[in-house]
Amino acid sequence: MNPADQTHVSAVTEDAHQSASTIERAARAARLRDYLALQLHFAEVVAARAALPLADAVAQYTNFYRRFGFGRWHAPIAPAWQDYTASLLTLETHDQRVAWTQVFFAQLPPERPPSGRQQFGCFGCDPPDADGRVRIHFTNHDTDGTSPLSRAKMGARRQDLHAMFTYVQHTHTEAQTILGGSWLYHLEAYRRLFPPVYGASRVVQEGTAHLQGTSSWGQFLDHREMVKPALREHFLTNLATLDLQRLWKAFPLPTYSAQAPIQAFYDWYHVEHSLIN
Numbered sequence: 001m002n003p004a005d006q007t008h009v010s011a012v013t014e015d016a017h018q019s020a021s022t023i024e025r026a027a028r029a030a031r032l033r034d035y036l037a038l039q040l041h042f043a044e045v046v047a048a049r050a051a052l053p054l055a056d057a058v059a060q061y062t063n064f065y066r067r068f069g070f071g072r073w074h075a076p077i078a079p080a081w082q083d084y085t086a087s088l089l090t091l092e093t094h095d096q097r098v099a100w101t102q103v104f105f106a107q108l109p110p111e112r113p114p115s116g117r118q119q120f121g122c123f124g125c126d127p128p129d130a131d132g133r134v135r136i137h138f139t140n141h142d143t144d145g146t147s148p149l150s151r152a153k154m155g156a157r158r159q160d161l162h163a164m165f166t167y168v169q170h171t172h173t174e175a176q177t178i179l180g181g182s183w184l185y186h187l188e189a190y191r192r193l194f195p196p197v198y199g200a201s202r203v204v205q206e207g208t209a210h211l212q213g214t215s216s217w218g219q220f221l222d223h224r225e226m227v228k229p230a231l232r233e234h235f236l237t238n239l240a241t242l243d244l245q246r247l248w249k250a251f252p253l254p255t256y257s258a259q260a261p262i263q264a265f266y267d268w269y270h271v272e273h274s275l276i277n
Helices: 003-031 033-050 054-061 079-088 094-106 151-171 196-200 214-220 229-241 262-268
Strands: 118-120 123-125 133-138 177-182 256-261
Touching: 003 033, 003 094, 033 054, 033 094, 033 214, 033 229, 054 079, 079 094, 118 151, 123 151, 151 262, 177 214, 177 262, 196 256, 196 262, 214 229, 256 262
Parallel strands: 133 177
Antiparallel strands: 118 123, 123 133, 177 256
């Protein structure tokens, strides 16, 4: 094949990949409509009752900024976020705002893990902080139609975790503690994957910082990314008596923090000691 033909084939392949990605992104935006709508409704209620600008409520009390792939909320703010909120504020109804949020989400590139995060199947970890604490995360990358936390998949999840902690043990000798924060610690199906000391350490997170991620909002989605009707109704009922000083109490399931010494994980997953000093 001559260079001109190779260039043409590469261009066609790239266009096909981009087209497939665009179609999948649009399908995902449609699938997540009720999830986006629920978060927007919460922001609208908070904004109205607290006399807060809607753009501020959406920034502080939904996970849209991260869901759009802009990372954690901090200065400088992503220019595209300003575009999103500027248009959002021109719309008069909830349905219009939901539709615009879907359109905006669909036009964005696929989400990527934050810089520095390493992914191992459904689990990911951040580099240790200055105190040697490694924060772990869960994202469903096992999408064959059954729950990634089912008993039948315990072996696969433990393989994910063994690979992750082997990486940490061999790469970050300064790591001392494992931290996690999620509504998932409510589930025995999730806690059973970890050393018992870790699950036993869970405490309820208060405050609103975790409302900007999936550690609270993730409870409303099932493994197919569909909103769970019972939890949605529970949440909407709670909004009738919303306490503006304790917004996290509106969520049906609490968000927990958990932590334990890293050696407990090395022992639990039988991670061999690194020979690298």
